[in-house]
Amino acid sequence: MTEKIQTLRDNAAMRWTALLLLALAMFCAYIFMDILSPIKDLMQTHRGWDSSAFGTMQGSETFLNVFVFFLIFAGIILDKMGVRFTAVLSGAVMLVGGLIKYYAIHENFGGSGAELWFNDNLNYIPLFEELGVSPFYRGMPASAKVAGIGFMIFGCGAEMAGITVSRGIVKWFKGRETALAMGSEMALARLGVATCMIFSPYFAKLGETINVSRSVAFGVVLLCIALIMFVVYFFMDKKLDAQTGEAEEKDDPFKISDIGKILSSLGFWLVALLCVLYYSAIFPFQKYAVNMLQCNLTLNPGTGFWASNSVTIVQYVVMLLVAICSFASNFIKTNKAMKYGLMGLAVVALVVYCYMGYMRGTAETIFAVFPLLAVAITPILGNYVDHKGKAASMLMIGSILLVICHLTFAFILPVFKGNAAGGTIVAYVTILVLGASFSLVPAALWPSVPKLVDEKIIGSAYALIFWIQNIGLWLFPLLIGKVLDRTNEGVTDPLALDYKWALIMLACLGIAALLIGLYLKVVDKKKHLGLEEPNIKA
Numbered sequence: 001m002t003e004k005i006q007t008l009r010d011n012a013a014m015r016w017t018a019l020l021l022l023a024l025a026m027f028c029a030y031i032f033m034d035i036l037s038p039i040k041d042l043m044q045t046h047r048g049w050d051s052s053a054f055g056t057m058q059g060s061e062t063f064l065n066v067f068v069f070f071l072i073f074a075g076i077i078l079d080k081m082g083v084r085f086t087a088v089l090s091g092a093v094m095l096v097g098g099l100i101k102y103y104a105i106h107e108n109f110g111g112s113g114a115e116l117w118f119n120d121n122l123n124y125i126p127l128f129e130e131l132g133v134s135p136f137y138r139g140m141p142a143s144a145k146v147a148g149i150g151f152m153i154f155g156c157g158a159e160m161a162g163i164t165v166s167r168g169i170v171k172w173f174k175g176r177e178t179a180l181a182m183g184s185e186m187a188l189a190r191l192g193v194a195t196c197m198i199f200s201p202y203f204a205k206l207g208e209t210i211n212v213s214r215s216v217a218f219g220v221v222l223l224c225i226a227l228i229m230f231v232v233y234f235f236m237d238k239k240l241d242a243q244t245g246e247a248e249e250k251d252d253p254f255k256i257s258d259i260g261k262i263l264s265s266l267g268f269w270l271v272a273l274l275c276v277l278y279y280s281a282i283f284p285f286q287k288y289a290v291n292m293l294q295c296n297l298t299l300n301p302g303t304g305f306w307a308s309n310s311v312t313i314v315q316y317v318v319m320l321l322v323a324i325c326s327f328a329s330n331f332i333k334t335n336k337a338m339k340y341g342l343m344g345l346a347v348v349a350l351v352v353y354c355y356m357g358y359m360r361g362t363a364e365t366i367f368a369v370f371p372l373l374a375v376a377i378t379p380i381l382g383n384y385v386d387h388k389g390k391a392a393s394m395l396m397i398g399s400i401l402l403v404i405c406h407l408t409f410a411f412i413l414p415v416f417k418g419n420a421a422g423g424t425i426v427a428y429v430t431i432l433v434l435g436a437s438f439s440l441v442p443a444a445l446w447p448s449v450p451k452l453v454d455e456k457i458i459g460s461a462y463a464l465i466f467w468i469q470n471i472g473l474w475l476f477p478l479l480i481g482k483v484l485d486r487t488n489e490g491v492t493d494p495l496a497l498d499y500k501w502a503l504i505m506l507a508c509l510g511i512a513a514l515l516i517g518l519y520l521k522v523v524d525k526k527k528h529l530g531l532e533e534p535n536i537k538a
Contacts, residue, residue: 028222030192041494055481060148061155090161091227097154104146118142197368267452280472293363326376398440403510410503
């Protein structure tokens, strides 16, 4: 006898549809986050943004979250108003920020009254200037200032969306496939990075003339889609509450009194510092990675089919095949033939993708492999931590790989300048290893937090960690830009920059994270925090 379906949540198709709506919204948001990253060189040649202007604008995404504490306010809004209202609000805020950024980068902004006003104003902001954290500086292009304002607003919406999506998944999957749902959402969101790397330059160079605003327009369209996804989710969620007759489930709100309890935990501080150091060496790097490859690789742009627009679509389909097959293989437990068949198909598709990237001769398609290995192995690593433990050891391994990758980019990759095939192979291998590192740390980091603080204040602990992380995500895009300008004085060609010192700085972050990881392991052994123990007890 078939079990009677009582609510939308009891219907597997409906709850996975709810997840798909939330995941697609975050997929679109992740694309917009890095929409200018693959075209840094074009922003310099077509909008006059040097590395400092580019880095300052990119860092502005988290400015309000850090210095106006909007991250905390977002949590309060979610607690007071519930998932569905906050989801739609976050989508609307992201879209408003995206439209402002599009206006700033559009060619009509040049020569407008707005450009003249922003050239003459916002060069000095009291208090922020004295503290050395001003989001603008004298001489910063007006378009970069306005784009920065839009990106700040977008960043508020994106952070709000992130915590809202997590809450929504818990609401729909509590007592069911929660871990699988969260892993699937994260995998799809990370594919947004690869999608951005492939399609942002595609739209900028579409047609006979280069137009960077087309890339941002592509991102704005996706933000419209994200808002639509949230609106549809709103009605699904409302119907669910009507069926259950329950008020929206809410976590305990962030309390000031919680701060003392959290900050008194040495383990919390070590994990928080490791988090900000590690992520500061990854996410800001993404914003410069394509330009770094352009400056260090000998790229031979393809001709004929390899230079056509159609090859972009074909390569993207191959990329999706890699992601889908590798991710799906993790969840096939009994049919080994199918499991290894999918893994083999993923490997073949990955080789095909890399070959296509080499033949196309574009840096953005080379860096787009970054999230693919992460998508493939994140479920494996999460399952290992759940059943075997060793979270502290995995944090250390991830930090070691991070250091090796950045030093490889700094010292080994430039040696292959002039050797197109050799340089491309080194780049692919290093980027894939960096992606593996990107899986190791999050898989071990986030499940460790509940072991360090009381269960009643876990939400507050995560809020503090996210706030600390956002400090690094604001600071390091700006610092990378300043280091590039200081170490490349007189260099006007955006494809001839020396990234060595910027990469050394990022490697130093990895070394610091490794040292903290070592100390965390010692503290874990001394105080029996349980970081090396499995999450699931036999």
